[in-house]
């Protein structure tokens with residue numbers, strides 16, 4: 001089902017006309033109200049009046065996470081606080097948190113885009129949504145919540161944690177759609193199994209997973225274990241929260257970006273040059289309808305590419321490929337670029353290892369070493385040591401062959417890797433650079 005058929009199927013020309021008008025008005029507003037933007041535009045020798053086409057957007061400077069930190073907490077807000085009705089903040093796991101705000105109209109826009117997303121992921125008014133994204137400063141929980149209510153579906157605001165209770169609720173309340181991070185979903189499946197509950201006996205039809213990069217193989221693992229169709233959702237608090245882009249369950253092949261609200265670009269992360277459709281680089285977003293926290297050419301650090309071809313679902317909005325990693329998560333091991341998601345893909349090609357893994361990077365005698373810790377199933381772990389060593393060697397060879405990097409693989413006992421209640425910690429980098 002397409003929630004907003006008029007806007008989600010707009011022909012390209014009409015869509016671009018709307019984008020230009022909204023972009024120009026956003027630029028004028030931020031120039032007048034946010035000192036940061038006025039200063040950076042002036043330094044680049046550009047004013048909003050210079051932007052006469054969508055291509056002119058490339059004249060505007062980028063905004064980075066550091067810029068948001070420098071203006072902590074409210075320096076990037078474009079409206080007075082009495083117009084702000086909601087404040088969220090990023091987790092701050094990699095530094096000072098960034099703070100974002102919403103007007104009443106922003107919450108309305110976000111709710112609509114999340115309603116569109118849930119519908120694209122298979123939800124209808126008749127569905128019951130089990131929402132295991134965390135409620136709080138993180139945008140995941142409340143984003144899904146407001147979208148579900150806008151759509152008219154029933155929402156169970158279960159949030160993250162209390163995993164055993166979640167399984168009981170799944171059995172008793174009969175939810176048909178699961179929303180969670182992919183890593184927490186696998187944890188839920190594990191706990192369910194321990195409790196003697198088979199996910200396939202529950203009522204779930206669809207799952208909408210995101211907030212961390214996950215691979216195509218992980219999707220297949222989740223679909224097989226849960227007996228559902230799984231789609232990928234994308235968003236980040238700096239741009240809005242979840243619902244910036246969503247995969248349609250019909251194609252499950254790339255995420256439609258809601259282009260009537262956001263303008264995406266792909267740039268070369270090193271030179272900053274804009275790249276054409278189809279090329280892989282860093283995703284950059286400009287919001288064109290937000291009031292409290294407009295964001296101009298924000299460098300997401302997420303690595304992907306854009307696909308403009310028409311989609312079988314009927315939506316006309318461009319699709320971004322599943323995020324393959326973050327440019328700041330990218331590990332450089334002895335000169336080779338490695339993303340955790342690439343390691344994940346290699347591991348999941350083998351059916352005797354569990355989907356829980358962690359990368360540990362060390363520097364020994366000025367040489368980088370990569371250790372991949374990966375869990376094996378119960379039955380395998382009780383096998384003889386020789387068999388385990390064979391598997392370790394096999395995985396190590398696979399990683400060398402596919403990614404061109406030497407890694408030591410260490411199999412660990414079931415549950416040997418700590419479970420996250422939200423986003424998984426995939427990399428431990430012990431190097432002091």
Ligand SMILES: [Zn+2]
Nearest residue numbers: 248251311313
């Ligand atoms: Zn589609």
